[in-house]
Amino acid sequence: MTATEYNECVSDLSDGIFRFALKHLRDQFEAENVVQNTFEKLWVRKDKVDMQTAKAFLFKIAYNNCIDLLRKSNRTGALEEVHENRHSHSEQYSDAMEIVRDAVEKLPEAQKTAVMLRDYEGYDYRSIGEITGMTEAQVKINIFRARQFLKNYLKDLYAVI
Amino acid sequence: MTDRVRNIDQLNVEDREWLLFDLLEGNLSEEDEAATLEAVEADDELFALWEAMQQTVLTPEPIVFTRKSELMKDEAAPIIIMAWWQKPMRVAAAIAAFAILSFGAYQYLTSYDQSTIPGVYSSLEEVTHPETFPQQDVIPQDETTTLPESPNGAETPENEPAPVKQFAHQQTSQPGRHLIDPQAGSQELPATPDPNLMMEVPVIAAQTLPLLLGLKMRTDGVEFGEGITPEAVPYEPIRSSGEVHHLKLKPATQYQGVRNSLNQGLAALIEPIKNTHIKVRRMQDHKDPGFRIEVMTDQYYAVAMVHLLPKNNR
Incomplete structure (x- = not known):
């Protein structure tokens, strides 16, 4: 993945990743951090991730990030009880x-x-x-x-x- | 056509919901889909359920991530990845340095009477300017003053820091070299250290080193000039201290909470391990033998003077 393609991913997918994280975390600051961490990981591994798999890669990283944060704040248990x-x-x-x-x-x-x-x-x-x-x-x-x-x-x- | 579509009238509520769910999700064949839609049109209850099911489809909200520009990259931007072994290696190097110091101190204590000391000390550089060090004696217990207790008063023995005694310093022939006013005895110095002296010594580090090294010894949070000025070392210290601390003359094993203090001290030293430089010099010209340990990182410069007591005084 080139830098141009990476930037395309930022343009096209960052809104979705942000919405996904915001819905899970209900905290704008945390959600923004998740987006930043997620794209940072994509950039680091840009040589191993192509455009076709980038979206799934980003959502997987974001999902794991959200789950980690929820576990740290013990919010998962409360939600599971709904x-x-x-x-x-x-x-x-x-x-x-x-x-x-x-x-x-x-x-x-x-x-x-x-x-x-x-x-x-x-x-x-x-x-x-x-x-x-x-x-x-x-x-x-x-x-x-x-x-x-x-x-x-x-x-x-x-x-x- | 599948059985459940053929027998849609006989399905229970849950099965009807599953059927309409599959219809909504596009999981049905064309034939089943057409037959189900026909059944929905003919049955008011099923139609209401179908309408309710359709309302569960989420539509994207107009949420915009406004910091896209911060994520954008240039083609030429370098990727700096620390190799997996670099961080552990740095920590290992620091631990090894402390291990050498510990071993060296033990060797020194057990071979104090020997004129030639084998082992790591033979490779240590000797201090060449003994006049820069103050003359210091072992401080008797009655010449030390207990510092005030923690204000919260809620510390448990496991959490409280190792006990610290204020050092009653001796008269010196080098004005400005010491942190304690000789005329004032063991009076505490002002919180702001003399800028002409390098006194950027993390107290916790000064406490930790003797704890690590072992038994009876004294550490002075003292920094000497020796061509190093605050201007020449412009980084901010983690902590500054204008005090000279004297650890209570008890074996380290008798300290309550020693492990906690030790870990804190190690963490304080190892955390900024990047570009850490540790220099150890043996001080032979002192009345009390010991070491001068310099820890220089990109964040602070610390010097701990570790004085050892003779073996026969333990």
Whole structure:
């Protein structure tokens, strides 16, 4: 990968990496650091990574970085405990998409990662598995559970409203 | 057509959700997809479920990473990668240096009565300007003053630093060379050291070296001129000290929390290991034999004077 290609990756993919990290970490400063660390690693290994695999490489690095940070701050455990029937609706929403975005942040890490990579980045199950270390079946189940949670979240919210 | 699509009316809620999920994800064959959509159109409950399922598809938010320019690179920008062995090698070099000092001190203590000292000391450079060193004696216990205890008072024995005694210095014939005013006895000097003297000695390092080296000895946080001025060594010290410390004359093993202090001291010395230069000189012209250890890094310059007591005084 040349410097020009690397810069193309920065232009095209840094927004997505930043969104991915921000959704996981909910902290802009930490998310920006993840983006910087991720691209730093790409630059160091630019001779071994080509343009075709750069996106998956970046998301994999970013994902691992996020998980490490969440583990350090003990946030993973709390997120894993989220139960689909125990969500609350105390926020004010302007549209359904905002509700869904809020609901996504309540998802367990594995489900959140899988559904975000699927919908935001358009990855298939196999690619998501390569990034996250899950099997294709696990990816599919996680996406299904995420959609099920989001559907029920919306349904419950509409019932309250 | 698969069985679950053919029997869609008989599916339970979970199976219906799976079917609509596969429809949403594009996992169905064309035939199954068409049949499922037909069933959805014909069944209000299934239609509501399908609508709800469609709402779970996330659409990207307009989030922009605004610091792209910081990540951009020029083609000519060099990549500096430290080889995997370089860092451990540097740490190993520092540890080896301390190990040599420890071994040397032990050898020195056990062979003090011999006129010729074998081993590492034969290769050590002797101090050629003995007049620059103050005359120092072993300080009796009653001439030392215990420093005030930690203000928080909550330190456990394991965490508290090794006990430090303030050094009651002797009269000197070299004004300006010492950190203690001879007229004031063991009075503590002001916090700001004399800029004409190099006194950039990390206290923790001055404490650590004797702990590392072993038993009865004294370290003075003293820096001599010898052509080195603060201007010539412009880097910032990690810590500055205008004090002369005298470690309590007890074996190191009797110190509570010695391991903690030792680790802190080692970390303080090893952390800026980049470009570290350690110089050891033997001081034979002192009343107390010992070493002058210079640790020079790109961050600070530290000198620890390690005085050893004769074997028969232990």
